[in-house]
Amino acid sequence: MKPRASAKSVGIREVALRAGVSTASISRALNKPDSVSADLRARIHSAITDLGYIPDAAARALSSRRSHTIGAIIPTVDNAMFARGIEALQSYLSLQGYLLLLSTSGYDPETEARLAQNMVSRGIDGLILRGDVHTDALRKLLATQRIPFINVGVYHPDKPYASVGTNNEAAAWRACRYLIELGHRRIGMVAAISAQNDRATARIAGVHRALAESGLSMPPQWFIEVPYRLDDAREAARQLLAAPDKPTAVVCGNDVIAYGVMMEAERHGLHVPQDLSVMGFDDLEWSRHLRPSLTTMHVPTDEIWTRAGQYLVKSLAGEPATLHYEVDVSLVVRDSTARTRAV
Template sequence: MKRKIVGIRDVAQQAAVSIATVSRALNNPGSVRPEVRSRIDAAAEALGYIPDAAARALSSRRTRTIGAVIPTVDNAMFARGIEALQRHLSLQGYLLLLATSGYDPEVEYRQAQNMVSRGIDGLILRGDVHTEALRRLLATQRIPFINVGVYHPDRPYPSVGADNEMAAYRACRHLLDLGHRQIGMVAALSAHNDRASARVLGVRRALAEHGLELPARWLLEVPYHLDDARQAARALLALPEHPTALVCGNDVIAYGVLLEAERSGIRVPDDLSVMGFDDLEWSRHLRPSLTTMHLPTDEVWTRAGDYLMRTLGGQPAAMHHEVDASLVVRESTAPPRSPRRRAKAPGG
């Protein structure tokens, strides 16, 4: 059965507007009054009109496609951010093209190459650990990009995110203010992950201000998985002298620590305070609920989309934007017990 071809002229006639008005509504929805845009949308839907992306790309030299390369989809924060970004781009008539890198800069470069070959207009990258080849590619192809999840106003590359070092510093300060002096950390893998390494630096800085250190035996790096976090917590809690408080690289790692503490008979927060990072949905429902650093994920990703759309539209856009990471105090942190009353660590 031959498919009926519906063109822009048919939509204009159905909506009782000019062809130029339909074109503006499709290519730049914000330039058309909402009531007119609604009428055009209704006409297009009734007729089954679908814009020819290839023809639009040839005429405007734009595909209205934004690419994003993230480390993994197996992370609730990334999933939430991508959902917010896609929803925001869709309202402006943009398509999101997604790929993963597995925290490997070379894989990220190859994925970006694939996206460029498919005509993306702009690119969103996670963090600021990229190959020089990728930076050259984007520069020579004149493709605007932005780093999300970091705030680096001293660098020439656009960024939107929290100051991860300062956020971790504030998390550790909360534990110090409670009276903890034996503080350890279960961090995320720092290789090719500038957010994770910055958080370790923040904890070290807070401890140093109190004349304390982060001993090597109390710092473990793990992937963002529950099993790995539990194994790390098991190793730390089995030490003859274990920390009274742990800062975790993110909430998922903190969940693993909480589970292992329960299994080991260590009470949170009586025997061990646990600090998370991200403020995932489950964090406030746990018992004990998780003290954590809240990051406005939706805002970070939508601002990244705004930056690219404004840049592509020739509008001014701030290169760097910092979002606030706020401390959310819940049940998993409390002042340390006195040494005489503290339960003996397993294996101690």
Template sequence: MKPVIKKSRTRNREGARGVGIREVATRAGVSTATVSRSLNNPNSVSAELRARIAATIDEVGYIPDASARALTVRRTRTIGAIVPTVDNAMFAQGLQSLQRYLASRDHLLLLATNEYDLDVELKQARNLVSRGIDGLILRGDEHHAELRKLLTDQCIPFVNVGVYEPHKPYASIGTDNAAAGRSVTRHLTGLGHRRIAMVAAMQRNNDRAQARLRGVKEALEEAGLSMRPDWTLQVNYRLDEARAAARALFGLKDRPTAVVCGNDVIAYGVLLEAAKLGLPVPESVSVVGFDDLEWSRHLHPALTTIHMPTDEIWQRAGEYLVHTLSGMPAIRHHELDFSLVVRESTAPAPGDGA
């Protein structure tokens, strides 16, 4: 009768049984220290031995204890990110790109939201730091003063995404949002539009939205125009609020012939309301957006918008932190190019548009 060999098991904090590092070492014919070195410092063991240990880990289903590993290498291989919301499709797209890159580098993404509230963001950052993040990705450069002090005191590198501000000491990766606002507005003035309105995103604690609005205003001024208060509205990134803003604009006796929208979601709401009111786009009114979300090219009419390199921005943010944490050279400020994508939602101003 063959002897029964019992597998060694360890208990996790909840008391559940799991495969321990001793079983991996026994089956691979090495010491537990060798298994640990193979996991935490792969280059310290031969490729053949590393492959044997990896095969054994797969066979027995061993999952390394992250907290124990962090004590050994003083790193958790966890990157935190705080975004305003996950309702915005652009954030979801960027986070997916970031997650893909971090996974390829054996890093974990830990996510929190702040709803554009700097106090909430500070609290969330403290929570992430308490959970051992190695680095942090923040949206924009408007943050609580205590947040930067916290990260500096804890020696946690961070990077601001969505903005490019080389004159500041904090790492930034993004586009020139003011230049993008000027570009899309110049497109409209070049088509002969003189009555141009804007449905902007809420400006509070949103430096990207502020920069876009500033760029639109600058382009209007260089064309000899001004931004009329009754033609400048702010809304959240919601279809219903965008539709309400469009209804207000299109209900005016001297309604605009073109509308610049703070992002594509706002533009979708403006397009929907124009269709409901019987205002053909672009024959009666031209509409432009920002971000170039996937739906924008499939709409009828397809949306003219500013293409933002969202995937690349977030991936490069991940690269910056991973390289910095590894002691590799990393560019502190990186500007990525936007592009104007002209589609069907813009056309020359109507006869009375000048």
């Protein structure tokens, strides 16, 4: 039996010879599949499979002026919501024949701008960014290079560039409003750090609006900003719960922060929700398995990131794409909240 040619030794001419077509037909089939017949595509695909041919991505990019690579810059991978979103995005892009290039900015707009510049220099076709806190340099880069981009996690229909996400202010308002409906008047908040984070800022604003509409206010000592980390959340809860004047309910910037608050409440001998109601945000997988399970705001992360990918793929194909899309956030009532016992 004749040994099978290795992938490194096989070129487009060998594929053309095996398929009985020209090299130009091979190029069209790879770069513009719809431009050749289904029978021809099948014959070429059979030859590629049989020979183990791997198309030269750089050559294809030069030919089509497309790299079929989408860049995404997220603040951190140390967050289960980002991991879920990126997994959904990568799955969708893979089905569309696109590669995902991922970087993390650490919530620093300057770092984000440098990463974006590096991605553009490597020929990305489009870019996905988290939130809408970007440097002027980055905005200018994307405009001058005509790189389509979309902001995820936010919904800004008043902006001229694309966004897909939730109305964070309205969602946080609903979360706090639910606690007020349960009779709570002493409500605190452990929020994510709002600097360079427009999602966290909006959630803080939503909680304050709900309180103000009910004639309530939050004492400064009941409001703490922390990173999205369990240890920091527990430290914040220690500050809240160590004082004699404690809230009866706490709204948390996300579910991880809520886990820390619940753990520290138990350590202080408090019962959730009898002594302290805890509200999360995001609805992570663990939230329904905790005891007590966590009441939270469900954010459809998979849908958000998949729609971001769809927007870019459609835009790059010259197809109509929805510029702004708001995904619904829903209140998920579980066991960590209850009517207040306070009079």
